[in-house]
Amino acid sequence: MIVQKYKDMLQGKSVIRQLSEFATARGKEIGYENVFDYSLGNPSVPTPQKFTDTMIKLLQERDPMELHGYSQSLGIPAVREKVAASLNERFGMNYTGNHIFMTTGAAGAIAHAVRCVTEPGDEVITFAPYFPEYGPYINLTGAKLKVVPYYTNAQPINFEAFEAMLTEKVTAVLINTPNNPSGVVYSGSTIAEIAGIMEEKQRQYGHDIFLISDEPYREIVFAGVDAPYPSGFYDNSLSCYSFSKSLSLPGERIGYVAVNPKCTDAELIAAMCSQISRGTGHNCPPSIIQLAVAEVLDLTSDLSVYETNMNILYKELTDLGFECERPGGTFYMFPKAPGGDAVAFCEEAKKYDLILVPSDTFGVKGHFRIAYCIDTEKVERSLEAFGKLSKNF
Amino acid sequence: MIVQKYKDMLQGKSVIRQLSEFATARGKEIGYENVFDYSLGNPSVPTPQKFTDTMIKLLQERDPMELHGYSQSLGIPAVREKVAASLNERFGMNYTGNHIFMTTGAAGAIAHAVRCVTEPGDEVITFAPYFPEYGPYINLTGAKLKVVPYYTNAQPINFEAFEAMLTEKVTAVLINTPNNPSGVVYSGSTIAEIAGIMEEKQRQYGHDIFLISDEPYREIVFAGVDAPYPSGFYDNSLSCYSFSKSLSLPGERIGYVAVNPKCTDAELIAAMCSQISRGTGHNCPPSIIQLAVAEVLDLTSDLSVYETNMNILYKELTDLGFECERPGGTFYMFPKAPGGDAVAFCEEAKKYDLILVPSDTFGVKGHFRIAYCIDTEKVERSLEAFGKLSKNF
Numbered sequence: 001m002i003v004q005k006y007k008d009m010l011q012g013k014s015v016i017r018q019l020s021e022f023a024t025a026r027g028k029e030i031g032y033e034n035v036f037d038y039s040l041g042n043p044s045v046p047t048p049q050k051f052t053d054t055m056i057k058l059l060q061e062r063d064p065m066e067l068h069g070y071s072q073s074l075g076i077p078a079v080r081e082k083v084a085a086s087l088n089e090r091f092g093m094n095y096t097g098n099h100i101f102m103t104t105g106a107a108g109a110i111a112h113a114v115r116c117v118t119e120p121g122d123e124v125i126t127f128a129p130y131f132p133e134y135g136p137y138i139n140l141t142g143a144k145l146k147v148v149p150y151y152t153n154a155q156p157i158n159f160e161a162f163e164a165m166l167t168e169k170v171t172a173v174l175i176n177t178p179n180n181p182s183g184v185v186y187s188g189s190t191i192a193e194i195a196g197i198m199e200e201k202q203r204q205y206g207h208d209i210f211l212i213s214d215e216p217y218r219e220i221v222f223a224g225v226d227a228p229y230p231s232g233f234y235d236n237s238l239s240c241y242s243f244s245k246s247l248s249l250p251g252e253r254i255g256y257v258a259v260n261p262k263c264t265d266a267e268l269i270a271a272m273c274s275q276i277s278r279g280t281g282h283n284c285p286p287s288i289i290q291l292a293v294a295e296v297l298d299l300t301s302d303l304s305v306y307e308t309n310m311n312i313l314y315k316e317l318t319d320l321g322f323e324c325e326r327p328g329g330t331f332y333m334f335p336k337a338p339g340g341d342a343v344a345f346c347e348e349a350k351k352y353d354l355i356l357v358p359s360d361t362f363g364v365k366g367h368f369r370i371a372y373c374i375d376t377e378k379v380e381r382s383l384e385a386f387g388k389l390s391k392n393f
Numbered sequence: 394m395i396v397q398k399y400k401d402m403l404q405g406k407s408v409i410r411q412l413s414e415f416a417t418a419r420g421k422e423i424g425y426e427n428v429f430d431y432s433l434g435n436p437s438v439p440t441p442q443k444f445t446d447t448m449i450k451l452l453q454e455r456d457p458m459e460l461h462g463y464s465q466s467l468g469i470p471a472v473r474e475k476v477a478a479s480l481n482e483r484f485g486m487n488y489t490g491n492h493i494f495m496t497t498g499a500a501g502a503i504a505h506a507v508r509c510v511t512e513p514g515d516e517v518i519t520f521a522p523y524f525p526e527y528g529p530y531i532n533l534t535g536a537k538l539k540v541v542p543y544y545t546n547a548q549p550i551n552f553e554a555f556e557a558m559l560t561e562k563v564t565a566v567l568i569n570t571p572n573n574p575s576g577v578v579y580s581g582s583t584i585a586e587i588a589g590i591m592e593e594k595q596r597q598y599g600h601d602i603f604l605i606s607d608e609p610y611r612e613i614v615f616a617g618v619d620a621p622y623p624s625g626f627y628d629n630s631l632s633c634y635s636f637s638k639s640l641s642l643p644g645e646r647i648g649y650v651a652v653n654p655k656c657t658d659a660e661l662i663a664a665m666c667s668q669i670s671r672g673t674g675h676n677c678p679p680s681i682i683q684l685a686v687a688e689v690l691d692l693t694s695d696l697s698v699y700e701t702n703m704n705i706l707y708k709e710l711t712d713l714g715f716e717c718e719r720p721g722g723t724f725y726m727f728p729k730a731p732g733g734d735a736v737a738f739c740e741e742a743k744k745y746d747l748i749l750v751p752s753d754t755f756g757v758k759g760h761f762r763i764a765y766c767i768d769t770e771k772v773e774r775s776l777e778a779f780g781k782l783s784k785n786f
Contacts, residue, residue: 140672279533
């Protein structure tokens with residue numbers, strides 16, 4: 001029989017998606033170049049030429065049987081080894097290929113990481129503001145997402161609330177740094193404090209509690225900001241990565257889970273992912289994309305536009321009197337909505353063809369998200385609209 | 394905490410995988426060309442040149458932002474429309490793009506189809522012999538796989554047992570024609586009889602029962618064999634397809650679910666798949682692969698080698714006295730194991746460097762599977778080994 005749960009979910013339309021559709025429709029009226037569409041977090045710069053060249057070379061030179069053949073369900077061994085070597089060099093870790101599970105993007109990575117370490121009914125903690133897809137990502141595995149309330153950007157974690165919520169039912173904690181939607185990058189001391197609380201609770205409860213670190217924005221970090229690697233701070237850690245943002249390949253669905261070698265049963269956890277795949281229908285990410293990203297692991301798209309845009313917007317918005325934490329990375333910022341009602345503010349913004357996302361969808365009241373992954377020229381043209389909008393509040 | 398269920402699954406090593414590893418190891422001793430490796434069902438002919446050319450053209454000519462951008466989670470609309478049009482033309486159906494959900498291969502398709510129509514605890518029926526991955530595919534969704542016992546190849550379905558097992562708890566029936574491992578293609582009357590029983594039970598129980606039709610071998614059908622399209626026989630039907638075999642692209646993970654427009658809530662079921670994806674981490678199959686297969690929907694690899702191999706093997710094996718149903722399609726055949734003990738027979742076969750899969754893994758005793766997706770030259774050289782082997786029984 002048709003499953004009511006998924007039917008019902010169709011009713012709950014994504015606010016971000018609705019805003020994006022509004023922007024597209026408005027673009028048809030006035031020209032999309034005149035809509036300041038800050039709704040979607042999609043890369044706005046092309047993939048490195050070397051990725052394209054590598055794909056073409058694979059297609060021209062490799063035996064198609066080998067090129068398009070099944071990868072092992074854990075991923076192509078040589079690709080897993082290259083990912084491990086790259087992480088070790090960059091972050092001083094000791095991964096081998098056996099700790100890496102190749103996935104269809106961060107969504108695939110989180111789907112597997114959560115299933116490795118939670119039984120239905122277990123709880124997973126995350127921190128507001130958070131990527132709204134964490135709700136279905138976690139809850140549809142049978143585990144239950146619990147959200148630590150928002151504190152302030154200057155101190156991104158409400159440690160007291162976290163400690164109180166970290167009950168015996170919690171088997172995993174999901175963090176996201178650099179953070180969507182706030183743009184905040186956790187400092188080493190923030191991560192160390194999270195890790196310390198988790199270690200204490202592990203001892204107290206006598207069971208493992210895993211840190212699942214969602215890191216699609218790991219490579220988008222601004223000048224002068226230190227972005228420590230979370231798995232370096234905590235043994236029971238699973239790092240979930242996607243190449244969507246760093247290589248501008250969101251549609252090609254490629255990422256990985258990296259299981260900390262110091263984790264309980266580390267190699268076993270990576271191997272378990274291939275069993276989980278049999279139920280999720282994941283099996284393996286596309287072979288040709290695995291092979292191509294393995295050749296550009298230490299490259300990124302030209303990500304500088306995001307910092308350029310951030311600097312322009314941050315200066316202008318703070319000059320206009322908006323309260324806003326300066327983002328350390330990503331292509332988001334998360335100012336306070338003047339007047340306090342984010343939904344009303346973003347509705348008003350539409351009148352100036354500014355498409356902003358109210359923070360309610362990220363588990364926080366009274367802020368709005370600006371996804372500034374658009375052309376700098378458009379950012380500059382949007383400043384006048386922000387100026388007009390701010391006068392109304 | 395680390396989930397024991399998946400840990401335990403790691404112990405149950407696939408028999409097919411073990412045989413394939415044995416073949417590889419033996420190949421290192423005597424040269425792989427001398428191992429008659431009939432273990433794995435992997436295509437042995439390259440993808441059509443047009444697929445490769447299309448991929449290169451997309452990479453050379455398309456804006457990389459657009460090419461590698463997110464597809465909608467249901468799949469790229471133009472691709473879905475082309476798939477619908479192709480199915481309509483070939484099978485007289487009335488699909489629109491809204492009935493198609495693009496997936497990462499047949500595994501992704503089945504993972505979503507089953508979740509659409511079963512709640513945890515519901516039962517799904519399939520028929521022996523069956524693809525062993527159906528076990529985890531179904532059971533890991535929370536539904537329970539029930540297997541109708543094997544009857545005979547000449548009459549592939551044990552209808553009496555099917556009818557008795559089709560209790561009120563069953564919400565889906567999973568069929569696979571052309572069949573792995575038997576090579577049998579269901580006739581129109583076989584499918585009609587399955588459909589008739591399901592319709593009667595739907596009326597009796599007052600709830601929908603869905604036919605999930607797994608069709609990765611749809612395009613590999615031999616001369617003179619009619620392979621009817623199952624969804625043409627039953628309204629509540631979900632057709633699950635993979636391009637892995639027809640286009641020799643198993644590693645690129647591309648397929649679809651086609652929801653019969655006559656199905657209860659047809660368009661809703663397709664749309665529900667995108668909600669299910671949020672939990673499985675599926676999201677969308679790789680954009681570039683979607684776009685490329687859409688250009689070669691009505692092409693296949695040169696599949697003739699499989700029929701050539703079947704004819705050679707079928708003649709030789711029946712001449713040697715093996716009892717075997719003549720395959721109507723796929724690249725498998727499923728003779729009876731002389732002596733009745735399939736495991737002992739396949740163990741003996743290894744002495745002649747013949748790698749055959751005992752039928753126990755397919756839910757049937759006393760047969761063995763030959764996956765003849767290998768070069769014809771090797772098939773011919775293997776006949777002597779079959780001759781020697783048969784003398785021992």
